[in-house]
Amino acid sequence: MILILFNFSRYTPDIGINRARSSMAPLQKTEQTEAPNDDFRSLFATHPSPMWVYDPASLRFLIVNEAAAALYGYGADEYRRMTVLDIRPEQERERMIDAVSGRTDMEKAERWIHLKASGETFEVLTYGREVRFEGRAAILAIVQDRSEVNAARRQMSDTRSLLDSIVDNLPVGVFVKDMEADGLYVLFNEACGDIVGMRAEHVVGRTDRALFPAGQTDAFREQDRRAFETNAAISFEETMLRADGVSRILRTVKRALPTPEGHAPRYLLGISQDVTEERTVEA
Structure with a gap:
């Protein structure tokens, strides 16, 4: 998976959650920052990897891209009321709190179980990075859905077991x-x-x-x-x-x-x- 990381300090005045249809808010720009912020919003919103930025103190989502919204099935209104704990089953929440508190999952891929709006759990790899968002510390999370990989491995394992049995x-x-x-x-x-x-x-x-x-x-x-x-x-x-x-x-x-x-x-x-x-x- 190719991870594209952005320097949020260049764009921090201009990113938020759209309270209408999209996960991306309208940008409040000065004339000097208009072009790069348009580029950033477009790249972040349409990047195929699910991504979001959240507040490490409140754990609330600050911005969520389209791929994440599609993968998890939550709407923009729901994300505004949610924290990153809400996309995790109960047994994973304490681990998440500890990881955020100790910054133990920064700058490396970690394996987690996440929760979709439908109630389905699935395995992901997440990559976290500390960034600046609207002038304050925040965390960027990039997610890789492991469902297809795991399904292929299970199929391979089942096929191998069948061949071994034969x-x-x-x-x-x-x-x-x-x-x-x-x-x-x-x-x-x-x-x-x-x-x-x-x-x-x-x-x-x-x-x-x-x-x-x-x-x-x-x-x-x-x-x-x-x-x-x-x-x-x-x-x-x-x-x-x-x-x-x-x-x-x-x-x-x-x-x-x-x-x-x-x-x-x-x-x-x-x-x-x-x-x-x-x-x-x-x-």
């Missing part, structure tokens, strides 16, 4: 290694854990060297190397010892996960299926 419930083993981190397992589903006789959560964050005997580790790493050099899926059958010492036959496919053009692959995807019973019947 992978965990597949009847075949699925794993992913970070080859830039010495083959560290970053994904290992429950079926994979059943195949090798280990709990999946005990495998993620570890490497083959920490989990398997040296001979088995060497075999896995040779397969990984081939998959990266081939830059295509490789398929093979192998015999391995589970953690409990039982021998199993696996059919495994490995390949380096594609990356944007010009970037070397980093992750290795593996899919394994226990085919021991099939091979026993065939024999």
Whole structure:
């Protein structure tokens, strides 16, 4: 978000709340200040970021721009009777009083819960700055509505949870290694854990060297190397010892996960299926 801050000391005689239709008052100007005050009023009123100026002593709104009025849904008459506490739920008001008293939220972004005229609460980031307004100390607040960002994050989280659930419930083993981190397992589903006789959560964050005997580790790493050099899926059958010492036959496919053009692959995807019973019947 781009924040445009103004030097209010240049315009302080000319800013107030319009008692008619708009949030901006008519400017009372001298001939020398007419042009810059017109520019200021236009920029403040129409800037897309919700903004207001309030009195740190009374906490009353002194001026509110159009974006803030539209976002919160309060009218000009309501703003004239309101303080900045009125746009906060009860549980946030004491925190706001402390912040204003100690000036702890000045010159930095702070996360708050705000309240719309409809009663809806929503999360915002606010940036506060001390200014001069009509010859006295005041605070300028610039607001960023986090609703869309939070909704996108929730959707991403829900999608990730769904994908994790699908992978965990597949009847075949699925794993992913970070080859830039010495083959560290970053994904290992429950079926994979059943195949090798280990709990999946005990495998993620570890490497083959920490989990398997040296001979088995060497075999896995040779397969990984081939998959990266081939830059295509490789398929093979192998015999391995589970953690409990039982021998199993696996059919495994490995390949380096594609990356944007010009970037070397980093992750290795593996899919394994226990085919021991099939091979026993065939024999």
